[in-house]
Every structure is written in structure tokens, then in C-alpha cells.
Amino acid sequence: MKQAVATIVKPLPDHLFRVRGPNAEMRWEAMAGQGYHTPNDRFFVRNHTSTPLIDAAVWRLRVHGAGVRWPREFGYEELRAMPSRTLDVAIECAGNGRRFYGTQQDEPVPGTQWGLGGIGVARWRGVPLKYLLKQVGLLPEAVDVLATGLDAPFEDYGHVRRPLPVGKAMKDVLLAYEMNGERLPPDHGFPVRLVVPGWVGIASIKWLGELEVATEELRTPWNTVFYPDITTQPVKSAFELPWNARLPIGGLYVLRGRSWSGQGRIVRVEVSLDGGETWRPAEHRGQRLARAWLPWHISWAPRRTGPVVLMARATDETGATQPLSTPRHPFGYRFDAVVRHPIQLVNG
Structure with missing residues (x-):
């Protein structure tokens, strides 16, 4: 061939x-x-x-x-x-x-x-x-x-x-x-x-x-050698935003992201807009029953300039929820901790 x-x-x-x-x-x-x-x-x-x-x-x-x-x-x-x-x-x-x-x-x-x-x-x-x-x-x-x-x-x-x-x-x-x-x-x-x-x-x-x-x-x-005892994937979440995005204050944003798990459907997503101090439920519709991933969104009207850390954590139908940290894997597999996504709020 x-x-x-x-x-x-x-x-x-x-x-x-x-x-x-x-x-x-x-x-x-x-x-x-x-x-x-x-x-x-x-x-x-x-x-x-x-x-x-x-x-x-x-x-x-x-x-x-x-x-x-x-x-x-x-x-x-x-x-x-x-x-x-x-x-x-x-x-x-x-x-x-x-x-x-x-x-x-x-x-x-x-x-x-x-x-x-x-x-x-x-x-x-x-x-x-x-x-x-x-x-x-x-x-x-x-x-x-x-x-x-x-x-x-x-x-x-x-x-x-x-x-x-x-x-x-x-x-x-x-x-x-x-x-x-x-x-x-x-x-x-x-x-x-x-x-x-x-x-x-x-x-x-x-x-x-x-x-x-x-x-x-x-x-x-x-x-x-490479993937011993690795089969299903854990729960993860990501924002549809650039890393270190610069967002002008004064407007209303709809922040969007997606969560997924190899173990089952996503049933809940929570978002923090202040580095983990407080959490709000994200909204989602249409694809809740899909096995692949769950798109979600949350509204936000920031008023102050400066650095902000966005965080999203999801729970799948098995009850698995993303932790704030996860044990180190020697090959770097199965990272499932909540990712801290930095952005910068600036004057418009």
C-alpha cells in the first residue's frame, strides 16, 4: 500500500x-x-x-x-x-x-x-x-x-x-x-x-x-509503557475565551463554555467569577442528554478593572465533580481539577 x-x-x-x-x-x-x-x-x-x-x-x-x-x-x-x-x-x-x-x-x-x-x-x-x-x-x-x-x-x-x-x-x-x-x-x-x-x-x-x-x-x-490502566476520561470544563483575554468593563457579557466526562453525562455546572470565592449555577439547554459535552453560559456585568480568575466546575451523572486540585499523575494523564482561567478587565 x-x-x-x-x-x-x-x-x-x-x-x-x-x-x-x-x-x-x-x-x-x-x-x-x-x-x-x-x-x-x-x-x-x-x-x-x-x-x-x-x-x-x-x-x-x-x-x-x-x-x-x-x-x-x-x-x-x-x-x-x-x-x-x-x-x-x-x-x-x-x-x-x-x-x-x-x-x-x-x-x-x-x-x-x-x-x-x-x-x-x-x-x-x-x-x-x-x-x-x-x-x-x-x-x-x-x-x-x-x-x-x-x-x-x-x-x-x-x-x-x-x-x-x-x-x-x-x-x-x-x-x-x-x-x-x-x-x-x-x-x-x-x-x-x-x-x-x-x-x-x-x-x-x-x-x-x-x-x-x-x-x-x-x-x-x-x-x-505509555497509557497503563487508562481507559475513561474524567470530568473537565473550559471557557470559550482566550487565555489572558482583555475584556472592557461597562457591558453585559455572556460567558460560554463546555464541560464533559468520559464517565457519563454532565448534570451540573457551576461558575466562579472571583477566583473561587463564590459560585453560581451556569445555564444550559438542548444538549443535556448528550454524552459528548454540555455547552453552558452565564451572564456577567463586571464593573471594576483589574485581573480576574474565572473558574468552572462540573458534575457528571456518576456524581464525580471536579476538585480544586488533583493528585499528580507521573505521565500527566487525567488532570481533572478546576482550571483557573485568567483574564484582564480594562476600561473600554
């Missing part, structure tokens, strides 16, 4: 992204006025190496292993002809929020120093993995499904690959070939990627080339 490579294919203008090595973090102000979904042109990019450009006409998905009766390969048009499902799902990097361990808690950790922009919500369309596994005769003794990507090998670890338990694979996972009503863009996994609702982004393998169904638990560098 012939393929070319580029670090990231799509444009990365400064007003939409912060470029972090082979990765691109979305600026949260880029979501202002964008509706529920993250547009493809501003969806964050997390690459281990470079974006491959794959010819769908010769691409094949190999499905094999001791856990299936009839191993076989599937072509792109074959998948597109299968029954499809459409889901609104968040994809979030496991290290989203990592930089706040250092800047907010004075406990720096190594790795890409993501703010909160390593997340996006898209409307994904594709074939339920459950349907595909039934076509190859999934055996009762199957345990894990190992997904492998077609991007270049990462250092000495080989191709990016990570197993999913069969129970999760048969529940709600998609083999996605469309993103927000368009053909999957190269940076986001064309021709086909996994979309694993609620789980860390590494589970949603891009540029999918192989599925091995095993009858025993599998181990790869991506569930032992």
Missing part, C-alpha cells in the same frame, strides 16, 4: 491552533459561535509520527486472530455499503490538561504540555464494530480486539496499536469513515478510524489497517 507522509496535512493558523511538535492543540476561543460540533478545520491533531496519505482504492482492513471463525479483508467501498450508525462523540487526548500540573499545582510532568484544547466533538458516521465482528464469526472465547494503525512506526515500538476488551468493542465502537458529514480528513484517520466513546483518544486508532481478535488479554506499548 503506497502512502506519502506529512507531519500534519491541514492548515494550522495561529488563531485556531497552538502547534506542539507533531501535534496541534485547538484554541478554545476558536469554538466560540461554532455550534455543538468542533469543525474539522479546528479539530485538534495528535500524531505519534506523521499523517499518512492513504489510497482508499487499495486500502484493506485485515480482520483475523484466534477469536474469529472466518478471517478476511474488507475494502473501503465494502465498509461504506454496510449498515451504518451516526454518533456524537468526543475524542480527547489522555494528556489533555497536562500543563496545569505544573503551572497550577507546581508539580510539572513530562510530555506534550497540552492546555485544554486536546479535545473535540464530531458527528461520526461508520460501521458498528459489533456488526463487523459478527461478519467474521466472533467466537465466545474472544477476549481482546487489537487495533493497529497504518502511520509510520513510532521509534522502536512499531505501529501504534492498542487492544480493546471485546465487551467494549461489541458495545458502542464505530469504524468511522465520515466526520461532521464529510469524508474523514487525512489528519483524523482517513480512510477509516476507530471511534471509542468515553475512552481516551489513544483507543480511537487512526488509519486503521488491522484488527486482531485474540482469546487472551493482549499487551502492547500503548497499554503498558
Whole structure:
């Protein structure tokens, strides 16, 4: 299968992204006025190496292993002809929020120093993995499904690959070939990627080339060395504002943001406009039942100039609420503390 490579294919203008090595973090102000979904042109990019450009006409998905009766390969048009499902799902990097361990808690950790922009919500369309596994005769003794990507090998670890338990694979996972009503863009996994609702982004393998169904638990560098014991994401919140935004006093603002959790729906959001001294419930409507994230807003008419710290904390349906600080993770994963968002109020 012939393929070319580029670090990231799509444009990365400064007003939409912060470029972090082979990765691109979305600026949260880029979501202002964008509706529920993250547009493809501003969806964050997390690459281990470079974006491959794959010819769908010769691409094949190999499905094999001791856990299936009839191993076989599937072509792109074959998948597109299968029954499809459409889901609104968040994809979030496991290290989203990592930089706040250092800047907010004075406990720096190594790795890409993501703010909160390593997340996006898209409307994904594709074939339920459950349907595909039934076509190859999934055996009762199957345990894990190992997904492998077609991007270049990462250092000495080989191709990016990570197993999913069969129970999760048969529940709600998609083999996605469309993103927000368009053909999957190269940076986001064309021709086909996994979309694993609620789980860390590494589970949603891009540029999918192989599925091995095993009858025993599998181990790869991506569930032992890099992301051990990391599955679902915790609760987080972000304002749709630039960091250190300058806002003139004297007017009425509607501050907007979004909260999300890999564990379940968001049921409550509170906002502080004074660095945590007082809290007010945020207003929201329309998307409360969505699993992906909950947009919210709050009105504010500031009267004094000077620095202000905005804070937002959310609670999901499991009862998990964002804490004011969170225990340091050695790899910088699962930062869920309330983020202190600085702004400056100025004369108009």
C-alpha cells in the first residue's frame, strides 16, 4: 500500500491552533459561535509520527486472530455499503490538561504540555464494530480486539496499536469513515478510524489497517509503557475565551463554555467569577442528554478593572465533580481539577 507522509496535512493558523511538535492543540476561543460540533478545520491533531496519505482504492482492513471463525479483508467501498450508525462523540487526548500540573499545582510532568484544547466533538458516521465482528464469526472465547494503525512506526515500538476488551468493542465502537458529514480528513484517520466513546483518544486508532481478535488479554506499548490502566476520561470544563483575554468593563457579557466526562453525562455546572470565592449555577439547554459535552453560559456585568480568575466546575451523572486540585499523575494523564482561567478587565 503506497502512502506519502506529512507531519500534519491541514492548515494550522495561529488563531485556531497552538502547534506542539507533531501535534496541534485547538484554541478554545476558536469554538466560540461554532455550534455543538468542533469543525474539522479546528479539530485538534495528535500524531505519534506523521499523517499518512492513504489510497482508499487499495486500502484493506485485515480482520483475523484466534477469536474469529472466518478471517478476511474488507475494502473501503465494502465498509461504506454496510449498515451504518451516526454518533456524537468526543475524542480527547489522555494528556489533555497536562500543563496545569505544573503551572497550577507546581508539580510539572513530562510530555506534550497540552492546555485544554486536546479535545473535540464530531458527528461520526461508520460501521458498528459489533456488526463487523459478527461478519467474521466472533467466537465466545474472544477476549481482546487489537487495533493497529497504518502511520509510520513510532521509534522502536512499531505501529501504534492498542487492544480493546471485546465487551467494549461489541458495545458502542464505530469504524468511522465520515466526520461532521464529510469524508474523514487525512489528519483524523482517513480512510477509516476507530471511534471509542468515553475512552481516551489513544483507543480511537487512526488509519486503521488491522484488527486482531485474540482469546487472551493482549499487551502492547500503548497499554503498558505509555497509557497503563487508562481507559475513561474524567470530568473537565473550559471557557470559550482566550487565555489572558482583555475584556472592557461597562457591558453585559455572556460567558460560554463546555464541560464533559468520559464517565457519563454532565448534570451540573457551576461558575466562579472571583477566583473561587463564590459560585453560581451556569445555564444550559438542548444538549443535556448528550454524552459528548454540555455547552453552558452565564451572564456577567463586571464593573471594576483589574485581573480576574474565572473558574468552572462540573458534575457528571456518576456524581464525580471536579476538585480544586488533583493528585499528580507521573505521565500527566487525567488532570481533572478546576482550571483557573485568567483574564484582564480594562476600561473600554
